[in-house]
Structure formats: structure tokens, C-alpha cells
Amino acid sequence: MFLEIHNLNKHFATKEGALVVLKDINMAIERGEFICAVGASGSGKSTLLRQIAGLDTPTTGEVRIDGKRVASPGSDRGMVFQHYTLYPWMNVQENTEFGLKLQGVPKKERREQASYYLNVVGLTKFARALPKELSGGMKQRVAIARALASEPDILLMDEPFGALDIHTKESMHEFMLDLWQRTNLTIFMITHDVEEAVFLSNRIYALGARPGTVRKEMVINLPNRSHTVKRHSIFHDYRDELMELLRRHGQEAVAAVA
Ligand SMILES: Nc1ncnc2c1ncn2[C@@H]1O[C@H](COP(=O)(O)OP(=O)(O)OP(=O)(O)O)[C@@H](O)[C@H]1O
Ligand SMILES: [Mg+2]
Structure with missing residues (x-):
């Protein structure tokens, strides 16, 4: 296994006590996969990516790349952020x-x-x-x-296309798929855009919020990756299932806070 996230928990100390941001996260990613982690705002997506990048350390559990525990940033991991850097x-x-x-x-x-x-x-x-x-x-x-x-062996991307208009976003999607096919790079991308996740990735982790947990792992098998596939019923089924899942867990999270 190339990238493993093993029983990862992340807490932050706040005035109100420990805030549990990520709870019992387990992921296993093979070399060459295009993975999307999808979740609502506040589900701990950026926090998770920072643990993989080695910019922060888990409270308990660990991230392993090629069997080696991640303790700091390294040139084996390339980062792309949402905001232009x-x-x-x-x-x-x-x-x-x-x-x-x-x-x-x-x-x-x-x-x-x-x-x-x-x-x-x-x-x-x-x-x-x-x-x-x-x-x-x-x-x-x-x-x-x-x-x-x-x-790098893996490209870590935190909502890289969130600030782009729909047409630019679509051309970036085509660009990413082309890059992935040409380079066989491993890509781990975070997004809250369900259609983006279904269109790009071969596997999706859907995260629930407060605390961030993996609610579902979904393998995506599309008949093709051209933009016309977005009209296909298979694409709609994946999208609707994910939307429903995020909606349900979003409501749960609101109820938990109230
Ligand atoms: N350094 C920190 N100290 C305290 N709390 C933090 C810290 N970093 C993140 N948090 C809290 O952790 C939670 C998750 O934040 P995170 O940025 O990972 O969410 P996200 O899923 O990336 O959200 P968005 O979609 O809005 O980018 C939030 O409630 C945030 O306030
Ligand atoms: Mg974020």
C-alpha cells in the first residue's frame, strides 16, 4: 500500500476544551490512484491534508507513505492550495x-x-x-x-479549483485527467464539489462533519471520462448518492451542535 492513514485522530485545544476535528480516519491508497475526499465545510478536509503533507501531526494514529511514518513535509509530496500561492x-x-x-x-x-x-x-x-x-x-x-x-510521488490538492468559474473549472478537469493518464501520478484531492469528485476520481471518501469521519468509500466506474458522461445515468446515481449522504450527515452535525 502506498499511502496509509491509520486510526488517525486530530484534536485542537480551544477555550471550550478539546475540539475533535478528525475521528478514527482510516484510508488506504494505491500508487496511481486519483482519490477525492469530499465533505462539507468544517469536516476537517484541510486538516487531514495537512497531516498527510506533514505540516501538522496527528493527535493519535499515523500517516504512512511506502510504509514510512510521515513526520514532516517532504519532496515526495507536492501541495497545491485553494488560494493562489x-x-x-x-x-x-x-x-x-x-x-x-x-x-x-x-x-x-x-x-x-x-x-x-x-x-x-x-x-x-x-x-x-x-x-x-x-x-x-x-x-x-x-x-x-x-x-x-x-x-513528487503524490500530488496533494486542497480545493484547487474552488475559486474558478465553471468553464475554467471544466477545462482544468480535462487537464487533470490528461495529466493523470500521462504521468500515472497518485493524486489526493479535497473538494466539496460532488460532481468534480465523481468526474475526476477513481475512488471517493465521503466525510461527515463534526467530527470529521469517513462515512463511505465509493469506487467510481464511469463508462468514459469525457464531459458528456455527466449526462449519463451512472454519473447521476453516484452524484445523488453522495449528495444525499453529505446532506444527511450535515444535518446530523447541525443537530449535534444544537
Ligand atoms: N489550528 C486550529 N486550531 C483550532 N481549531 C482548528 C484549527 N484548524 C482547524 N480548526 C477547526 O477544525 C475544523 C475543521 O477545519 P478544516 O479547515 O480542516 O475544515 P475543512 O473541511 O477544510 O473546511 P472548508 O471546506 O471550509 O475548507 C473547523 O471547525 C476549524 O475551526
Ligand atoms: Mg479547507
């Missing part, structure tokens, strides 16, 4: 090289590596542009190129 004073090329620079990769090598991945995301022509000259979708493609430039 490009440095405004650096051009696209410099932004893409930045992680490699931090790792001490020599200039010529990091230039070549970054150029290669800018080509993968279709932004070679914009290498000298500043972030403010790019659209939202292009900025996220630079963020993806930057994450890929370190050649």
Missing part, C-alpha cells in the same frame, strides 16, 4: 523553480526541470509573465507545475 514579484519560471531552489538544486538543472513542467501544463509561452498577468486557471496551472517540478 504564487509570489507576485516572481515571474512564472521563477515561481515554478522556487521549490527546487529551496532544495538546493543547481540553477541549470532547476531551469530545465521547471521548463519541462511548464510545458506539461501548457504555459511555456508565459514563462516570463508575472502572476498578475495570468487568469485564475493559469495561476493554478503554475502552482501545479511548481508542485510537479520536485517530481
Whole structure:
């Protein structure tokens, strides 16, 4: 098993006492899978991703990659965040090289590596542009190129397309599926967009809120991954089942708080 999350619990200390954000999370992900974790706001999605990234440590339980316990960030994991995280004073090329620079990769090598991945995301022509000259979708493609430039084994994405309009989002979906097929990368993406999760992933973990727990694991088998599949009854069945699940557990969560 490539990525394992084993009996993970995460609590935060608050004035009212310990807040249980993630409870008994277990996940097992094979190399090359495209996984989406779907949940309502506050279900602990970002917290979960931070434990996998090694930006924070679980209260109990652990995350293992290739059998090794995750204790800190590492170049085996690339991160893409929801909010644009490009440095405004650096051009696209410099932004893409930045992680490699931090790792001490020599200039010529990091230039070549970054150029290669800018080509993968279709932004070679914009290498000298500043972030403010790019659209939202292009900025996220630079963020993806930057994450890929370190050649991670897994790409961790926290609602990367949440801020994009529907058409840009759809073209990013096609881009992600194409990237996944070409590279056989392992992708773990967080979203609250049920249709996005069904369209992109081969398996979904649906999370309930307060505390965040895995409510269901769903294997997605679509006849194809072109946008016309969204009109297919199989697509609707997956979507409706997930929506119902999230709605039900959302109501439970509200009741638990009241
Ligand atoms: N460092 C922290 N200290 C205290 N509470 C925290 C901390 N980080 C997160 N939380 C709480 O944990 C819960 C889950 O937060 P998290 O950001 O993981 O949710 P999310 O599912 O990513 O939500 P969204 O969809 O809105 O991004 C929230 O109630 C939040 O207030
Ligand atoms: Mg979040």
C-alpha cells in the first residue's frame, strides 16, 4: 500500500476544551490512484491534508507513505492550495523553480526541470509573465507545475479549483485527467464539489462533519471520462448518492451542535 492513514485522530485545544476535528480516519491508497475526499465545510478536509503533507501531526494514529511514518513535509509530496500561492514579484519560471531552489538544486538543472513542467501544463509561452498577468486557471496551472517540478510521488490538492468559474473549472478537469493518464501520478484531492469528485476520481471518501469521519468509500466506474458522461445515468446515481449522504450527515452535525 502506498499511502496509509491509520486510526488517525486530530484534536485542537480551544477555550471550550478539546475540539475533535478528525475521528478514527482510516484510508488506504494505491500508487496511481486519483482519490477525492469530499465533505462539507468544517469536516476537517484541510486538516487531514495537512497531516498527510506533514505540516501538522496527528493527535493519535499515523500517516504512512511506502510504509514510512510521515513526520514532516517532504519532496515526495507536492501541495497545491485553494488560494493562489504564487509570489507576485516572481515571474512564472521563477515561481515554478522556487521549490527546487529551496532544495538546493543547481540553477541549470532547476531551469530545465521547471521548463519541462511548464510545458506539461501548457504555459511555456508565459514563462516570463508575472502572476498578475495570468487568469485564475493559469495561476493554478503554475502552482501545479511548481508542485510537479520536485517530481513528487503524490500530488496533494486542497480545493484547487474552488475559486474558478465553471468553464475554467471544466477545462482544468480535462487537464487533470490528461495529466493523470500521462504521468500515472497518485493524486489526493479535497473538494466539496460532488460532481468534480465523481468526474475526476477513481475512488471517493465521503466525510461527515463534526467530527470529521469517513462515512463511505465509493469506487467510481464511469463508462468514459469525457464531459458528456455527466449526462449519463451512472454519473447521476453516484452524484445523488453522495449528495444525499453529505446532506444527511450535515444535518446530523447541525443537530449535534444544537
Ligand atoms: N489550528 C486550529 N486550531 C483550532 N481549531 C482548528 C484549527 N484548524 C482547524 N480548526 C477547526 O477544525 C475544523 C475543521 O477545519 P478544516 O479547515 O480542516 O475544515 P475543512 O473541511 O477544510 O473546511 P472548508 O471546506 O471550509 O475548507 C473547523 O471547525 C476549524 O475551526
Ligand atoms: Mg479547507
